Amino acid sequence: MMTTARSVTVRLLDKEYTISCPDGAEAELLASADYLNDKMRxxxxxxxxxxxERIAVMAALNMSHDLLKNKEHQRQSVDxxxxxxxxxxxxxxxxxxxGG
Structure with missing residues (x-):
C-alpha cells in the first residue's frame, strides 16, 4: 500500500516553504516547524x-546538541x-x- 503525500506550507522567519509530508503527519510537521521557527527567531x-541560512544552521546545531545531551542523560539514568x-x-x- 502506498502512502499518500500532502503538501504543507510552513513559515520560517517570515519565509514560506512548501514541504511534502505523509498524509496524517501534517500536525507533527507544523509543530516541528513552529519549534524550529522559535529557535531561529x-x-x-x-x-x-x-x-x-546561517541562522538555520546554528538552530540545527543547537537542537542537535540538545538532543545528544538529552540522549546521554537518558543513557546515564538507565545505567x-x-x-x-x-x-x-x-x-x-x-x-x-x-539464611540457609
Whole structure:
C-alpha cells in the first residue's frame, strides 16, 4: 500500500516553504516547524548571526546538541537504574543464601 503525500506550507522567519509530508503527519510537521521557527527567531534576535541560512544552521546545531545531551542523560539514568536493580538483586541473593 502506498502512502499518500500532502503538501504543507510552513513559515520560517517570515519565509514560506512548501514541504511534502505523509498524509496524517501534517500536525507533527507544523509543530516541528513552529519549534524550529522559535529557535531561529531566538538566534536572529541576538543580532550576532545574520542570514537565513546561517541562522538555520546554528538552530540545527543547537537542537542537535540538545538532543545528544538529552540522549546521554537518558543513557546515564538507565545505567544508574540498572546498577541499583543489580545491587538489590545481589543483596537479595546474598541475604537468601546466608539464611540457609
Amino acid at each position: 531566538e538566534i536572529k534576535n541576538t543580532g550576532k548571526i545574520v542570514g537565513l 544508574t537504574h540498572l546498577r541499583r536493580i543489580g545491587s538489590k538483586i545481589d543483596n537479595s541473593l546474598n541475604t537468601s543464601n546466608s
